[in-house]
């Protein structure tokens with residue numbers, strides 16, 4: 001099957017499996033797993049931060065960051081299309097008593113600076129206290145948009161002026177850096193904390209990293225323990241993450257090129273239109289025309305018969321994601337599949 005549902009579906013490569021099999025391990029809760037320690041050091045260095053923490057998932061990484069930055073009854077500012085708000089089971093509210101303050105994501109994934117300023121609470125006993133601003137880069141629900149370093153710096157300036165913390169859901173931060181042609185450390189420089197995923201485009205089977213200054217990571221280590229995310233001989237999975245960081249980063253540009261090739265091939269088909277004619281990273285979003293007689297669920301079932309798996313955000317919006325296991329020769333097969341299904 002050509003699986004375009006997500007970049008989370010990647011399987012470990014044979015070389016990655018070898019790295020897993022030969023990993024040196026120890027008890028990471030005692031700080032004794034050399035492979036985890038190395039992964040944390042390399043991750044921090046890549047993002048220009050003091051320290052990093054290996055976390056089982058992106059959801060737990062974002063939650064650990066929010067719980068470490070904020071107290072009960074406080075408020076976080078985030079986008080209405082953000083993964084933290086939409087797809088993390090309301091963890092910050094349920095487990096941390098932290099209130100989301102939602103402002104609209106623009107088409108390019110940004111939050112308007114004036115909306116952020118307006119959302120910040122002034123000191124009044126009636127109000128929750130604003131503690132944190134979060135962004136997402138690349139922005140999943142905004143077509144995989146990459147937020148620039150200049151924009152991120154302007155949000156960072158507001159956070160700093162107002163004494164707020166600043167967190168990035170950077171599940172795909174290396175896709176953003178690759179799309180913009182910049183050093184990932186420059187992109188995340190203004191942030192107090194950054195979560196990125198090893199298990200998406202980078203192709204590792206498990207794991208995310210939370211990066212920040214040493215004091216923040218020290219406190220986040222306790223939060224991770226509280227959430228049940230402290231692992232023992234985790235070097236087995238950290239080895240896959242290390243392998244991914246060392247070998248798969250340059251491949252992201254290929255995923256982006258394939259997404260553009262796919263978009264180009266689908267652009268002329270009737271019944272659908274592209275959210276973005278030039279997808280910014282590894283996601284192609286397709287809107288179904290209002291008069292198309294079948295919905296995304298039907299198209300998904302029909303494409304299965306052509307050996308193609310797709311995902312959809314709602315019944316009129318399809319998402320196709322390129323990743324490590326999508327090859328050049330798959331692109332014309334997918335275009336042909338859509339052609340037949342839509343005709």
Ligand SMILES: Cc1ncc(COP(=O)(O)O)c(C=O)c1O
Nearest residue numbers: 057058059060083136140169171
């Ligand atoms: C933007 C974004 N943030 C966070 C996550 C959560 O990662 P995980 O599935 O590892 O919990 C995802 C997962 O798809 C994501 O797309």
